[in-house]
Amino acid sequence: MKAAPEAQRRLLDLQAVDIALAQLAHRRKSLPELAEIEAVSREISALEDERVRAQVAVDDLDRDIARFEKDIEQVRARKDRDQKRLAAGGALREIEGLQHELATLNRRQSELEDSELELMEQRETAEQALNDVKGRLAAAEERRSAAEARRDEAYAEIGKEAEFKQSSRGPLVADLPADLIALYDKIRADSGLGAALVRSGRCGGCRIELYGADLNRVKSAPADDVVRCEECRRIMVRTAESGL
Structure with a gap:
């Protein structure tokens, strides 16, 4: 030639x-922000899994507490009925039976309330864990957003440089x-x-x-x-x- x-x-x-x-x-493909975004995205994925597990734990405790609340309310309602019947008077055997049942209901209510209190303490701990992971998740998402903003800024700068270089290439090619x-x-x-x-x-x-x-x-x-x-x-x- x-x-x-x-x-x-x-x-x-x-x-x-x-x-x-x-x-x-090459610079566009190897920006440090890309590796940072990938690493933080993996962290966010893991934190999201952790958040779901923490939320499930809180939800399960809420469901158990609600069940205890319902049981306690039923015991209270039964006590109210027995106390009204006791106040109305009646045969000695019936009164003794009501008194015995009220004592049993009181013990049952105390047991339920103790169990509910224990669950509420567990829920407080679980909620703290949930809030902690939510905080770490929010912080990680902020880091990713900041890295994405830096990446986009770098992309824009690289794009302008590439456009300028590409514009100078055309005349060279045309003259050869x-x-x-x-x-x-x-x-x-x-x-x-x-x-x-x-x-x-x-x-x-x-x-x-x-x-x-x-x-x-x-x-x-x-x-x-x-x-x-x-x-x-x-x-x-x-x-x-x-x-x-």
């Missing part, structure tokens, strides 16, 4: 733009021969670097020094020949720095 030496030299300008765009793309650009793009797609400056007899792509027949091949090639490295197959751009 043939291309004017100036066109070949301008490939280096194009390559510099493409390197900058690749660096911006289409077949030269096609070859450059193909090589760049395969290896990430389409063209490299030969400096001091060394390929700028693979950094291997030219010698022997390969050095003679490059030296003797006409200035408008598009020369490629035998090792990395990149276009070797020759300038006054090449030492040939």
Whole structure:
């Protein structure tokens, strides 16, 4: 392939733009905020599981307390009925039976109230645990939101830089021969670097020094020949720095 030496030299300008765009793309993918967001998201997921378990514990205790409340209310209602019957008087046997039942109901009420009190203490502890995990969850969500905001700010900055670089790429491509650009793009797609400056007899792509027949091949090639490295197959751009 043939291309004017100036066109070949301008490939280096194009390559510099493409390197900058690749660096911006890498920067976008490797922002520290991305790892932070992923780590905090895992933490939030674990905390959400913990919150659900803590909420279930509170709900279960609420249900048990409500059941005790119902049982205590039933005992109280039965006591009220017995006390009214006792106040109304009656046969001695009936009065004794009511007194015995009231004593039993009092013991039952005391037992239920003690059990309810124990459950209420357990609920207080469970609610504290629930509030604690809710607090940690809220803090983690705030950290994630802050990291997402920093990520979005970085994305916007990278996007502006990439847009600026991309806008400078168009005119470069338009001024270069289409077949030269096609070859450059193909090589760049395969290896990430389409063209490299030969400096001091060394390929700028693979950094291997030219010698022997390969050095003679490059030296003797006409200035408008598009020369490629035998090792990395990149276009070797020759300038006054090449030492040939």
